[in-house]
Amino acid sequence: MFDYLIVGAGFAGSVLAERLANEAGKKVLIIDKRNHIGGNAYDFYDDAGILIHKYGPHIFHTNSPEVFSYLSRFTQWRPYEHRVLTTVEGKLLPIPINLDTVNKLYDKNFTSEELEQFLNSIKEDVKQIRTSEDVVVSQVGRDLYEKFFRGYTRKQWGMDPSELDKAVTSRIPTRTNQDDRYFTDTYQAMPLHGYTRMFEKMLTHPNIHIMLNTDYKDLKGVIPYNKLIFTGPVDEYFDYCYGKLPYRSLNFVHKTYDVRQFQPVAVVNYPNDHEYTRITEYKHLTGQTNEKTSVTYEFPCWNGDPYYPVPKPENAELYQKYKNLADETPDVHFVGRLATYRYYNMDQVVAQALATYNKLSQRTLAEQLVTKKNGWKSQLSAS
Ligand SMILES: Cc1cc2nc3c(=O)[nH]c(=O)nc-3n(C[C@H](O)[C@H](O)[C@H](O)COP(=O)(O)OP(=O)(O)OC[C@H]3O[C@@H](n4cnc5c(N)ncnc54)[C@H](O)[C@@H]3O)c2cc1C
Numbered sequence: 001m002f003d004y005l006i007v008g009a010g011f012a013g014s015v016l017a018e019r020l021a022n023e024a025g026k027k028v029l030i031i032d033k034r035n036h037i038g039g040n041a042y043d044f045y046d047d048a049g050i051l052i053h054k055y056g057p058h059i060f061h062t063n064s065p066e067v068f069s070y071l072s073r074f075t076q077w078r079p080y081e082h083r084v085l086t087t088v089e090g091k092l093l094p095i096p097i098n099l100d101t102v103n104k105l106y107d108k109n110f111t112s113e114e115l116e117q118f119l120n121s122i123k124e125d126v127k128q129i130r131t132s133e134d135v136v137v138s139q140v141g142r143d144l145y146e147k148f149f150r151g152y153t154r155k156q157w158g159m160d161p162s163e164l165d166k167a168v169t170s171r172i173p174t175r176t177n178q179d180d181r182y183f184t185d186t187y188q189a190m191p192l193h194g195y196t197r198m199f200e201k202m203l204t205h206p207n208i209h210i211m212l213n214t215d216y217k218d219l220k221g222v223i224p225y226n227k228l229i230f231t232g233p234v235d236e237y238f239d240y241c242y243g244k245l246p247y248r249s250l251n252f253v254h255k256t257y258d259v260r261q262f263q264p265v266a267v268v269n270y271p272n273d274h275e276y277t278r279i280t281e282y283k284h285l286t287g288q289t290n291e292k293t294s295v296t297y298e299f300p301c302w303n304g305d306p307y308y309p310v311p312k313p314e315n316a317e318l319y320q321k322y323k324n325l326a327d328e329t330p331d332v333h334f335v336g337r338l339a340t341y342r343y344y345n346m347d348q349v350v351a352q353a354l355a356t357y358n359k360l361s362q363r364t365l366a367e368q369l370v371t372k373k374n375g376w377k378s379q380l381s382a383s
Helices: 011-022 065-071 099-106 112-122 132-157 195-203 313-327 346-382
Strands: 002-007 028-031 043-045 051-053 077-079 084-088 091-095 187-191 208-211 225-230 247-257 267-269 278-281 293-301 332-334
Touching: 002 011, 011 028, 011 195, 011 208, 011 225, 011 346, 043 195, 051 293, 065 187, 065 346, 084 132, 091 099, 099 112, 099 132, 112 132, 132 293, 187 195
Parallel strands: 002 028, 002 225, 028 208, 084 267, 225 332
Antiparallel strands: 043 051, 077 187, 084 091, 247 293, 267 278, 278 293
């Protein structure tokens, strides 16, 4: 009999499996319908011997010392600060938009102060910021919006930014200095030997049993367990009783080229040309040396694995209905990106899983106290 069945061996499931086995001494069965652990962060060596990410580039960054120190138990790190270039009118320009982006695009020589004035003169006055378009045009005006954001967002989401919630673009900054880092978090690094190796270390414990190629629906009622942690899609768990939660998906096309370097940085965005949104070259992330290089093209689509919850008010309402059902199911814990229908970064999922473990261990402690108290009561009444 397992204490816990954990559905999904991504960050959410693996962190909980590790904590429950290592810290609480619980017997855990963790399953995944895929043929590997690591969820969407899974990486592997391709035919050319290059470490690539099966589900697109995963760049680790966090401001949380707790999350970083927790993961550091299972991996060493390679310092890496992410930089992205965007192709606009035949030029490769840094994104997020910064001083160099604007100067190179318009052949200017602005200082930071001048850029600030320039942006103030071109930004639009939007009374109420509701959509992704509102967010961007109110910061950088129509021309930069059209060149850098509109096409990319339309490809990525299959919708115009004017139809998308403001949350999608509100986390993209505009900088008036030359800082061309994609993220500004305190901790920015890649697992030295890759994500999969890190997951292997997390899950290597005599109390953890792993079953791959195993869908939860095929296991229901077959294997006995006490409690369930579900990190798959919450609507799937409840048999889509209120309908399907929509997701945007991606088709990844992996290629190897017979050159040492394909592009100057790890990720190059294509907002206006081609059907793909971006190309990732992994050697920049990993520092690997090889005569060849491997890259991934990302083609957004509607059919396929669920990757991005679609941020629209009607979807938030639909999720709320499932959340209410989940709240009424106390012996099942819904954790992670799919089970809470939120676009979380890896560090946020780790933090959510660690918080869930803390809640579970407090609950277990409370249950043990009640059992003990009941034992004393019956001893007293017998004597
Ligand atoms: C293209 C892309 C790029 C990303 N880049 C970054 C990045 O650069 N930095 C960052 O911090 N985050 C990034 N993320 C987000 C990151 O992938 C997630 O935060 C993280 O993987 C979520 O972990 P999870 O455990 O919640 O979900 P997942 O990794 O999706 O794991 C859930 C697992 O559950 C399994 N499962 C589902 N249903 C069942 C079932 N019925 N039975 C058995 N198994 C089931 C799935 O197969 C899956 O392996 C990116 C995501 C995508 C899609």
